[in-house]
Amino acid sequence: MRLVKRQAVRFTFHDPSDPDYTLSRTYGSIKQTAQDDELLAFGKALAALLPGDQLANVQVTIASDVEAD
Numbered sequence: 329m330r331l332v333k334r335q336a337v338r339f340t341f342h343d344p345s346d347p348d349y350t351l352s353r354t355y356g357s358i359k360q361t362a363q364d365d366e367l368l369a370f371g372k373a374l375a376a377l378l379p380g381d382q383l384a385n386v387q388v389t390i391a392s393d394v395e396a397d
Contacts, residue, residue, distance in 0.1 A: 330392045332360055339371045340385040341378060351381065358388075 336356040343349045353374065358367075367386055375383045 329395050329397065331395060332390055332392050334391045335360055335362070336389045336391075337362075337367055338385075338387045338389070339374060339383065340387070341375055341381040342384040343380045344382060345380060350384070351378070 334356065335358045336354055337358050338352055338354040341351045341353075367388065368383075371383045371386050375381050
Protein backbone atom coordinates (compact mmCIF):
# COMPACT_ATOMS: atom_id res chain seq x y z
CA MET A 329 0.00 0.00 0.00
CA ARG A 330 1.33 3.42 -0.92
CA LEU A 331 0.78 6.28 1.55
CA VAL A 332 1.29 9.85 0.38
CA LYS A 333 3.35 11.68 3.00
CA ARG A 334 3.73 15.12 1.46
CA GLN A 335 3.42 17.11 -1.74
CA ALA A 336 5.28 20.12 -3.04
CA VAL A 337 4.56 22.34 -6.02
CA ARG A 338 7.12 24.24 -8.08
CA PHE A 339 6.08 27.20 -10.22
CA THR A 340 8.38 28.37 -13.01
CA PHE A 341 7.95 31.81 -14.54
CA HIS A 342 9.51 33.46 -17.58
CA ASP A 343 9.49 36.89 -19.16
CA PRO A 344 8.89 36.75 -22.94
CA SER A 345 10.94 39.91 -23.43
CA ASP A 346 14.02 38.31 -21.81
CA PRO A 347 14.72 34.74 -22.99
CA ASP A 348 17.51 34.31 -20.40
CA TYR A 349 15.22 35.04 -17.45
CA THR A 350 13.62 32.21 -15.44
CA LEU A 351 12.29 32.32 -11.90
CA SER A 352 11.19 29.29 -9.87
CA ARG A 353 9.38 29.16 -6.56
CA THR A 354 8.66 25.97 -4.60
CA TYR A 355 5.98 25.61 -1.97
CA GLY A 356 6.11 22.54 0.28
CA SER A 357 3.42 20.79 2.25
CA ILE A 358 0.55 21.60 -0.06
CA LYS A 359 -2.80 19.98 0.64
CA GLN A 360 -3.12 16.50 -0.81
CA THR A 361 -6.58 17.46 -2.05
CA ALA A 362 -5.31 20.39 -4.13
CA GLN A 363 -6.70 20.13 -7.67
CA ASP A 364 -4.80 20.99 -10.85
CA ASP A 365 -7.07 23.94 -11.62
CA GLU A 366 -6.46 25.36 -8.13
CA LEU A 367 -2.68 25.06 -8.54
CA LEU A 368 -2.83 26.74 -11.95
CA ALA A 369 -4.98 29.57 -10.57
CA PHE A 370 -2.50 30.10 -7.73
CA GLY A 371 0.45 30.10 -10.15
CA LYS A 372 -1.28 32.63 -12.41
CA ALA A 373 -2.03 34.83 -9.40
CA LEU A 374 1.66 34.75 -8.45
CA ALA A 375 2.62 35.67 -12.02
CA ALA A 376 0.32 38.69 -11.84
CA LEU A 377 2.44 39.99 -8.94
CA LEU A 378 5.64 39.79 -11.02
CA PRO A 379 5.70 42.51 -13.71
CA GLY A 380 6.20 41.01 -17.17
CA ASP A 381 6.27 37.40 -15.96
CA GLN A 382 4.14 34.56 -17.26
CA LEU A 383 3.54 31.16 -15.73
CA ALA A 384 5.64 28.70 -17.74
CA ASN A 385 5.38 25.44 -15.77
CA VAL A 386 3.80 23.83 -12.72
CA GLN A 387 5.41 20.70 -11.30
CA VAL A 388 3.95 18.67 -8.42
CA THR A 389 6.27 16.37 -6.49
CA ILE A 390 4.71 13.64 -4.34
CA ALA A 391 6.63 11.80 -1.62
CA SER A 392 5.14 8.45 -0.62
CA ASP A 393 5.97 5.55 1.62
CA VAL A 394 5.21 1.99 0.55
CA GLU A 395 4.12 -0.34 3.31
CA ALA A 396 4.03 -4.13 3.07
CA ASP A 397 0.75 -5.85 3.85
